[in-house]
Amino acid sequence: MNDLVEKDATAPPTASSRIALTINGARREMDVAPWTTLLDALRERLGLTGTKKGCDHGQCGACTVLVDGRRINSCLTLAVMKDGAEVTTIEGLAEGEAFHPLQRAFIEHDAFQCGYCTPGQICSAVGLISEGRAKTADDVRELMSGNICRCGAYPNIVAAIEQAMRTKEE
Ligand code: FES
Ligand code: FES
Numbered sequence: 001m002n003d004l005v006e007k008d009a010t011a012p013p014t015a016s017s018r019i020a021l022t023i024n025g026a027r028r029e030m031d032v033a034p035w036t037t038l039l040d041a042l043r044e045r046l047g048l049t050g051t052k053k054g055c056d057h058g059q060c061g062a063c064t065v066l067v068d069g070r071r072i073n074s075c076l077t078l079a080v081m082k083d084g085a086e087v088t089t090i091e092g093l094a095e096g097e098a099f100h101p102l103q104r105a106f107i108e109h110d111a112f113q114c115g116y117c118t119p120g121q122i123c124s125a126v127g128l129i130s131e132g133r134a135k136t137a138d139d140v141r142e143l144m145s146g147n148i149c150r151c152g153a154y155p156n157i158v159a160a161i162e163q164a165m166r167t168k169e170e
Contacts, residue, residue, distance in 0.1 A: 016031040016032060019032055023046065024089060024092025032045070034080060037074065037076070038079045038082055039051060039056075054148070058073045061120045061124055064146075065088065065089050088123070101168070102126060105167075109159045111159070112156075112157075117147060121147050129165055129168060140161050140162060
């Protein structure tokens with residue numbers, strides 16, 4: 001056998017685990033390696049590329065999704081740890097043809113430029129509103145501080161989230 005392709009007897013076995021997730025309302029099963037992040041499982045295994053990979057280190061929020069209703073950075077979460085969980089990604093927010101109120105608000109307030117951070121911003125904002133802790137624009141800025149926008153669309157993002165908060169209260 002060619003030395004370059006000869007198996008390394010010291011390499012650890014590549015064990016994988018079968019997990020089941022409910023993604024945007026549909027049950028999905030898959031085999032994942034112990035080190036596969038939820039972000040990579042969504043993007044690479046399930047083709048849900050709406051969730052973005054920015055830093056891959058928990059610093060930018062581009063990978064934010066909702067797990068059992070709570071916002072998390074999917075790049076910091078191992079897929080095996082979420083076996084059995086309900087995951088909502090940006091692809092799961094609209095109801096058929098109708099945008100989610102936050103998606104509408106982002107469009108109305110022009111709350112993006114390149115759009116790379118937008119899926120994470122919107123998923124994070126969904127989590128923020130359901131937490132019910134934000135009352136003012138300053139609260140929104142503080143509680144959304146984990147979601148970085150390199151285009152600097154922050155004023156419009158805050159305005160969009162405030163609009164969605166008001167709509168929810170009405
Ligand atoms: Fe997950 Fe940046 S890609 S926080
Ligand atoms: Fe470009 Fe936020 S719109 S990074």
